Amino acid sequence: MASYTLYHLPGACSRVTMTALEQCGVDYADHPVNLMQGEQHSPEFRKVNPRGKIPALLVDGQLIAENAAIQWWLGKTFPAAGLFPAAGNDWEEAQILSDLFWISSGWHPSVRANMMPIRWTTGDPAPVRERGKQLVKPLFEAFDAHMADRQWWYGDDWSIVDVYFYWNYTTAEEGQYDLTGLANLAAHRARVEAWPAFQRALARENAARERMANAA
Numbered sequence: 001m002a003s004y005t006l007y008h009l010p011g012a013c014s015r016v017t018m019t020a021l022e023q024c025g026v027d028y029a030d031h032p033v034n035l036m037q038g039e040q041h042s043p044e045f046r047k048v049n050p051r052g053k054i055p056a057l058l059v060d061g062q063l064i065a066e067n068a069a070i071q072w073w074l075g076k077t078f079p080a081a082g083l084f085p086a087a088g089n090d091w092e093e094a095q096i097l098s099d100l101f102w103i104s105s106g107w108h109p110s111v112r113a114n115m116m117p118i119r120w121t122t123g124d125p126a127p128v129r130e131r132g133k134q135l136v137k138p139l140f141e142a143f144d145a146h147m148a149d150r151q152w153w154y155g156d157d158w159s160i161v162d163v164y165f166y167w168n169y170t171t172a173e174e175g176q177y178d179l180t181g182l183a184n185l186a187a188h189r190a191r192v193e194a195w196p197a198f199q200r201a202l203a204r205e206n207a208a209r210e211r212m213a214n215a216a
């Protein structure tokens with residue numbers, strides 16, 4: 001098997017890729033990148049990912065970055081892992097990609113405005129956080145409505161897309177977004193938290209957190 005190293009930070013969106021690696025049963029090394037201390041800008045990390053972002057996955061020393069691309073590639077490489085629903089044709093595959101890109105380029109930046117407004121302004125972050133809340137509100141409400149008649153985003157079967165949605169709404173909550181009243185979303189959250197690969201990823205993150213604390 002190829003060698004895999006995931007550059008990540010506990011709690012960051014790299015959690016989605018870590019869950020994907022766990023779901024695929026991949027043996028991987030993990031390397032936390034301390035974003036709070038600006039390690040993503042260090043020359044060492046820029047050698048790994050010149051774009052300065054996590055998740056960054058090295059496969060036999062070669063970089064693949066961006067959650068959507070990594071997960072798509074893992075899905076193709078480990079088809080039995082069930083990262084995505086089986087697609088019958090190119091059109092159906094493109095629909096799944098559409099969801100992934102929507103989450104990573106639509107939801108993620110809006111959540112970021114809510115959770116970390118200071119990254120979006122050189123001035124007062126408070127109105128940016130408020131704007132972030134306005135931006136995520138219709139997304140979360142639409143998600144809640146979509147989940148009314150199903151267990152997972154695509155129906156009966158878990159997919160990694162569920163974990164990426166989860167990361168967005170729980171991260172917004174950390175940014176003081178109140179999810180109260182979104183009952184279908186709450187039920188979805190409980191299902192994701194009970195998913196074995198997700199739990200293994202959390203355990204792996206906790207171990208990384210400890211290593212970071214001991215190194216500090």
Ligand SMILES: N[C@@H](CCC(=O)N[C@@H](CS)C(=O)NCC(=O)O)C(=O)O
Nearest residue numbers: 012013040052053054055066067104
């Ligand atoms: N669209 C990207 C977003 C990646 C991203 O923004 N990652 C954040 C962590 S959640 C990061 O690396 N932030 C560091 C920075 O922006 O300086 C993806 O889904 O992989």
